[in-house]
Amino acid sequence: MKITNEQKPILKKAVETCGQGMQVAIAIEEMAELIKELIKNARGGNNERHICEEVADVFIMLSQLEMMFDPQGGEIKKNIHNKMTRLKLRLNQLEKTKKEGAE
Numbered sequence: 001m002k003i004t005n006e007q008k009p010i011l012k013k014a015v016e017t018c019g020q021g022m023q024v025a026i027a028i029e030e031m032a033e034l035i036k037e038l039i040k041n042a043r044g045g046n047n048e049r050h051i052c053e054e055v056a057d058v059f060i061m062l063s064q065l066e067m068m069f070d071p072q073g074g075e076i077k078k079n080i081h082n083k084m085t086r087l088k089l090r091l092n093q094l095e096k097t098k099k100e101g102a103e
């Protein structure tokens with residue numbers, strides 16, 4: 001998933017036109033819609049297409065949140081890098097523990 005350079009000005013215009021407060025409210029609303037579809041799926045729903053639609057909505061809103069709260073782009077990137085490094089470490093430790101348990 002990636003917002004293209006052609007799409008970025010559209011998101012910027014949405015923030016400028018509708019305002020930060022409104023876009024934050026819409027972001028929250030879209031995340032709630034995704035939660036609803038995921039719960040439906042966990043209960044056995046056949047709603048993969050709806051999940052994909054809501055993931056797209058949330059992704060679009062996350063991109064706007066990034067524009068609003070991290071306009072230079074460095075803070076979120078740094079957090080992603082650190083969290084991915086930590087996840088990789090935890091998965092390696094978990095794998096090691098499982099192997100030791102199987103021996």
Ligand SMILES: [Mg+2]
Pocket residue numbers: 030033053054057
């Ligand atoms: Mg939606």
